[in-house]
Amino acid sequence: MTHINILDPGASPLDYYGFELRRYREAAGLTQRQLGDIVNYTGSLIGQIETARKLPTREFSERVDAALGTGGLLSRLVTLVLRSQLPAWFQQVAELQARATEIYSFETQMIHGLLQTKAYARAVLGVLDRDNLDDRTAVRIARQAIFEKEEPPVFWAVLSEAALHQEIGGREVMQEQLAHLLAFESEPRINIQVLPFAAGAHAGLQGSFDIYRFGSDPTIVYTEGYGSGHPAANPDTVKNCSLRYDHLQASALSLRDSAELIRRLMEERDGKQADSDGDPVA
Template identity: 60%
Template structure:
């Protein structure tokens, strides 16, 4: 069992979460192993979370809330914890993304983070990952919660056809990912277009970028290099990004033809049936 240690709850969201978990578990008169039995995990895992050595997932937090009767306390805290796992330079963009009314993005190599399956995200983040890969995947999945809220942002995504062919994580992962993209057609606020190879030279050749639009805040353009991200509300940059995106939308296939191309690549390269998705407790 993990030995207990004093945590400074003001040190980080993770430390505060661990402090609160131990405090409320002890208030309920439960040992770590007893709480673990109730929420179907080990006492060692409870100890790791209490000592800020393991990042909790949302599922874990919901189980703890149910077991301790804490009225969603940990389900609310886990959002802050997972946000803190994101790279420091990315956190401001994630905050703005969560508040945006309209998200338009062009992606040249990968599926946009908000549309990635868990297995695809794990393969992407695991290429060159330092630290807790499970925590990073959980943080990416947490970002996607904005798509399930009552008033989600309108999202329009243009993907290079190369994204469909670049095999990330193997056949099963790609089969699930492309099936997921097709399934997004059921969400009226999510639209996916494919920029086909036949488009030739196009306005997105300089790389991926995202435009976020807001009701009450200035719109922003976001780009990344291999070191960090760059976010700006500069009117000239915004005008250029918006113009490039308009050209990309015009050059891309229609929504119907895009779905047909995704389905064709899914069948020809990866097979028809998506693999089964499992779930982890923590």
């Protein structure tokens, strides 16, 4: 078993986090168990995080920062730690999302990762690979912290109606996911439109894509394949995809009508469930 004393704090963000956690804990004169009692975690977990064998969470970091008076160091570090656990090909994309002032997304088959619930994300990530699923799910959900920044990006999502019907994770998971989308109705910086089946042929038939805009850097278009991501700053590509996005927004339902469609789908699912259980359908 690797001992914390021989961990290289420069080896990775996770190693550095563990090194700093132990340094602050020992400076406070606390054992792992004592610190665990204070922050309501086990001493074993403290030890696993100190030896870079377990990923810390944001909640854990905030509690330990408060207990040890670190000035918020671990809460700042945990962002880098979680981002470092993303697949290598996606780390650049996560950085783009974190720096963007505006994000425009079109999704054809599923809910965008920045809008996913924990259960939905877990179901998506668990297809064909359930190794380290809890950690991989936590890492994906952690990306949503960009909406908690002092100046969060404006996020605009156009979702194909197919993404709302695709039963990822089962009925309860989908109901929770759809309710989560509705929770953004009063949030002016997060806007969700649905592209209905009735739209027919549309400008996004070639597939999903994102557009990232920045304060001073060039706009980037991002597309994704199996195990690979493709950011592009080519002006012609950006111009083409920006035009496509304008047409997608024009073909999509309004924000209000999109929310009503989501509500209707939720009610239909509830009705089908009641009917299958033999209860009266409202």
